[in-house]
Amino acid sequence: MARVLGVNRATITRVLPDFGPDLVTMGAARATRYALRRDIRGAGKQWPIHRIDESGRASEWGRLDALHERLWRIHWSGDAPQWAGYFLDPNGLWHGFPFFLSDIRPQGFLGRNIARRVSRTLRVHEDPRLWSDDDIVIFMQAEGADLSGNLVLGDECLRRALGGVVSGLVETEIRYPELAALASIDATGSSVGGEHPKFATSLADTAGGRRDVLVKFSPPVDQPTGRRWADLLLGEWHAHQILAKNGLGTAETRTLDLAGRRFLEVPRFDRTAAGGRRGIVQLESLHAAAVGSHTRGWGNAMEELRLLGVVDHSEVDTAMRLQAFGELIGNTDMHFGNLSLWLDDALPFRITPCYDMLPMLWAPGPQGELVERVFSPLPPAPAAMDAWRAAFPLALEFWQNLAADERLSAEFTGFAWAALDTLDNLRRFRE
Numbered sequence: 001m002a003r004v005l006g007v008n009r010a011t012i013t014r015v016l017p018d019f020g021p022d023l024v025t026m027g028a029a030r031a032t033r034y035a036l037r038r039d040i041r042g043a044g045k046q047w048p049i050h051r052i053d054e055s056g057r058a059s060e061w062g063r064l065d066a067l068h069e070r071l072w073r074i075h076w077s078g079d080a081p082q083w084a085g086y087f088l089d090p091n092g093l094w095h096g097f098p099f100f101l102s103d104i105r106p107q108g109f110l111g112r113n114i115a116r117r118v119s120r121t122l123r124v125h126e127d128p129r130l131w132s133d134d135d136i137v138i139f140m141q142a143e144g145a146d147l148s149g150n151l152v153l154g155d156e157c158l159r160r161a162l163g164g165v166v167s168g169l170v171e172t173e174i175r176y177p178e179l180a181a182l183a184s185i186d187a188t189g190s191s192v193g194g195e196h197p198k199f200a201t202s203l204a205d206t207a208g209g210r211r212d213v214l215v216k217f218s219p220p221v222d223q224p225t226g227r228r229w230a231d232l233l234l235g236e237w238h239a240h241q242i243l244a245k246n247g248l249g250t251a252e253t254r255t256l257d258l259a260g261r262r263f264l265e266v267p268r269f270d271r272t273a274a275g276g277r278r279g280i281v282q283l284e285s286l287h288a289a290a291v292g293s294h295t296r297g298w299g300n301a302m303e304e305l306r307l308l309g310v311v312d313h314s315e316v317d318t319a320m321r322l323q324a325f326g327e328l329i330g331n332t333d334m335h336f337g338n339l340s341l342w343l344d345d346a347l348p349f350r351i352t353p354c355y356d357m358l359p360m361l362w363a364p365g366p367q368g369e370l371v372e373r374v375f376s377p378l379p380p381a382p383a384a385m386d387a388w389r390a391a392f393p394l395a396l397e398f399w400q401n402l403a404a405d406e407r408l409s410a411e412f413t414g415f416a417w418a419a420l421d422t423l424d425n426l427r428r429f430r431e
Contacts, residue, residue, distance in 0.1 A: 016034060019036060021037075022036050022037045022045065023035075023036060023037075024036070024037060024065060024067065024073060026073075026091035026092075026093075027091060033091060035065075035067045035068070035071065035073070035093075036067065036068055037065055037066060037067060038066050038067060038068050039066075040066050040134050040137055040138065041123070041134065041138060043137065043138055043141055043142070044066075044141070045065065045066055046063055046064065046065050046066070047063065047064050047137070047141055047153050047154045048060050048062075048063055048064075048153075048154065048155060048158075049061045049062045049063065049064055049074075049101075049151060049152075049153055050151070050152045050153075050155075050158045051150050051151055051152075051279070052150045052152065052161065052162075052276060052277040053150070053276055053277070054272045054274065054276035054277070054278060055272075055274050055275075055276045056162075056272075056274055056275040056276040056277075057276075058152070058158055058161075058162060059077075060077045061076070061077055061078075061151070062074050062075055062076045062077050063075045063077070064098075064101070064137075064153065066134075066137065067093075070095070070096065070133070071093055071094065071095060072093070072094040072096075072097060072098060072133070073091070073092045073093050073094070074088065074092045074094065074098060075092055076092070079345075081344075081345040081346075082345060082346055082347040083310055083347050083349070086290060086308060086309070086310055087099065087289055087290065096133070097133040097136065099281065099285040099286060099288065099289035100149075100151065100279075100281055100285070100343055101136065101140065101151065101153070102133070102136060102285060103148075103149075103281050103282050103284075103285035103286075104140075104144075104147040104148050104149050104151060105128055105131065105136045105139065105140070105147075106128045106139070106147075107128065107129075107337070108337075109196065109197055109198055110198060110199070110200060111128050112126070112127060112128060113183070114128075114143070115127060115128040115131075115139075118139065118142070118143055122135075122138050122139060122142060122143070123138075124138060124139060137153070140153040140154070140157070141153050141154035141156070141157065142156075142157070143157070144157045145157040145158075145160040145161040146161065146200075148270055148280060149270055149277065149278070149279045149280045149281070149343060150270065150276075150277035150278055150279040150343075151279065172203070172204075173203065173256055173258070173263070173265065174258070176215060176217070176256065176258055176263050177258050177259035177261060179199045179201060179215070180197070180199065180215075180217040180261060180263070182199075183197055183198070183199040183217075184197060196216050196229070197216065197217060198214055198215060198216045198217070199214075199215055199217075200212070200213070200214050200215070200268075201213060201215065205273075210275065211267060211273070212267070212268040212271035213265050213266060213267055213268060214265075214266050214268055215263055215264065215265050215266070216233055216236075216263070216264040216266075217233075217261050217262065217263045217264070218230040218233055218261050218262045218263075219261070220260045220261060221257075221260055221261065221262060222260060224370055225364045225368040225370070226261070227409055228362065228363075228364055228370055228409075228412075229262070229363075229364070230257075230261075230262035230409075231362075231408055231409050231411075231412040232358050232359065232360070232362065232363060233255065233262050233263075233264040233358070234255060234262065234402070234405060234407055234408055235329070235358045235359050235398075235402055235412075236264055236356075236357065236358035237253055237254070237255045237264055238398055238401050238402050238405070239325075239329060239354075239357040239358055239398060240253040240266070240357070241253070241401075242394050242397055242398055242401070243322075243325070243353070243354050243357065243394075244353070246394060248318065248321070248322060248353065248354050249353050249354050249355075249357070250266055250267055250269055250353045250354075250355070251267075252267050253265065253266050253267065255407075257407075266355065269352055269353050270352075278342065279342065279343030279344060280340045280341065280342060280343055280352055281340060281341055281343045281349075282336065282337050282339070282340050282341075283298065283301055283302070283336045283337075283339040283340065283341065284335070284336035284337045286305065286310075286341060286349065287301045287304070287305065287336060290304075290305055290308055290310060291304050291305070291308070297323055297334075298319040298320070298322060298323045298334060298336070298339050299316060299319050299320035299323050299384060299387070301319075301336060302315055302316045302319040302320075303316050305349070309347070309348075310347055310348060310349055311341075311348045311349050311350075312348045315341075315348065315349070315350055315351050317386075317387060318351050319339065319351060320384055320387035321387045321390050321391045322339070322351075322354055322357070322391075323384075323387070324380065324384060324387050324388040324390075324391035324392075324395075325357070325391040325394050325395055325398075326357055327377045327378070328377050328388075328391060328392065328395030328423065329357070329358075329359050329395050329398050329399070329419075330359035330360065330361035330362065330375050330377075330419065331357055331358060331359060331360050331361070332360045332361045333356070333360040333363075338355065338356045338357075339351065339354070340352045340355075359415075361373050361375060362412070362415060375415070375418065375419050375422055376422065377422070377426070379426060379429050380429060385429075388429070389429075392423070392426070392427075395423060396420070396423055399416050399419045399420045399423065400420065402416045403416035403417050403420065
C-alpha cells in the first residue's frame with residue numbers, strides 16, 4: 001500500500017486504525033498483516049462458532065471472520081485443534097470456506113427440500129450444490145440450528161438448538177406414513193443422483209427423552225418400484241446388523257412395514273441419548289481440503305490422508321474393509337459423501353459408523369424402471385487382499401441372511417441366491 005500510494009510505511013500504519021473494528025491485525029513487527037472484514041448481505045461480518053458436546057452443553061469454539069478476496073479467518077476461543085495447522089496458515093486464514101462448515105450445509109434429498117423452503121426468504125438458490133460460500137453463511141446463521149454434526153453458527157441458532165426448537169418430536173412411529181407423504185410432496189423433482197427419499201425426526205423414548213433418527217421409506221410396495229426399494233431397504237437393514245456386530249455400523253436400526261410402505265429407521269450417530277451432539281465431517285470435504293486431488297475409492301483417499309498424518313493405518317484398513325464389503329454386496333454408490341469421520345480436536349481422525357450401505361446395483365433407474373443387471377464383483381488387487389479377505393465372510397453372511405428373510409420378494413430372493421453362487425466362485429482368492 002505504501003508503494004502504490006507513494007508514502008512510507010509509517011504513514012500507512014498511522015491511518016489503518018481509522019478502519020475501526022473492521023480492521024483485522026495479524027502477526028507482529030514487520031511480519032504484521034492486515035485484512036478488512038466485509039459484510040455479507042446485511043447478515044454481519046463476524047459470527048461465533050458454537051459447539052454442543054455430547055451432554056448437550058454449548059461452548060464457543062471459535063469466531064469466523066468474513067474477509068475480502070474470498071478469505072476467511074478462524075480465531076479459536078481456546079487451543080486450536082491438533083489438525084488446524086494442516087489446513088490454515090498460522091494467522092488462522094482459510095483460502096476458501098473452512099471444510100468443517102462447508103460440510104454441514106444442506107445436502108442430498110433432505111438438503112434440497114430445505115433449500116427450496118428457504119430459497120426465497122434467504123435469497124439463495126433452490127439447489128444447495130450451487131451455493132456460494134456467502135450463501136452457506138447466510139443459511140447457517142439463519143437456519144442452522146439442527147444441521148449434521150455439533151457446530152452451530154451464531155447466537156440465535158444456538159438458542160433455538162438449546163431450546164429444542166429444531167425438529168418435530170413424534171410420540172410414535174405410527175406417524176411415519178404421514179411424514180413420508182409430506183416428504184414426497186416436498187420432494188417433487190428433487191430425487192436426483194439416486195438419492196433416496198427420507199425424513200429426519202425424533203421419537204419420544206420411555207425415559208422421557210428423545211431418540212433422533214433418519215427414516216428412509218419406499219414408494220407403495222404394490223408398485224414394482226416400491227417393491228424393489230422395499231427389498232433394498234431390507235438389504236440395508238441386514239448390512240447394518242452385520243456391520244454393527246463387527247464394530248462398523250449403527251446398532252438398533254430397524255425396519256417397519258406401515259400403510260403399504262417399508263420404512264428403515266436409523267439412529268443418528270451425531271446425536272446422543274442425553275440430547276447432545278458429536279462432530280462429523282464427510283470424507284469428501286476432508287479429502288478435498290487436505291489433498292485437493294481426485295482419487296478412486298475410500299481406501300486410496302484414506303491412504304492419502306494417512307501420508308499427510310491426519311489418519312492412521314487402522315482407519316485406512318477400516319475404509320478398505322468397508323469398500324470391499326460394499327463391492328461384495330453390490331453397492332455401486334460408495335462415493336466420498338457416503339463415508340464420514342469424527343470431527344474432534346484430537347488427531348487422528350477416525351471413521352464413524354457406516355451408512356448408506358446397500359446393494360444399489362439393483363436400484364431402479366432414474367425413471368423408476370427395473371433394469372436387469374449382472375452382479376460381478378472383481379477380485380481384489382494385491383494391496384487390498386487382506387481387507388478383502390476380512391470382508392468376504394461378512395458379505396457371505398449378508399447374502400445368506402438376506403436370502404433366508406421371508407420379507408424379501410421372490411425376485412430379489414433369486415438375486416440373493418445367485419449372488420451366493422458368485423461369491424462361491426471367488427472363494428479361491430481367500431486361500
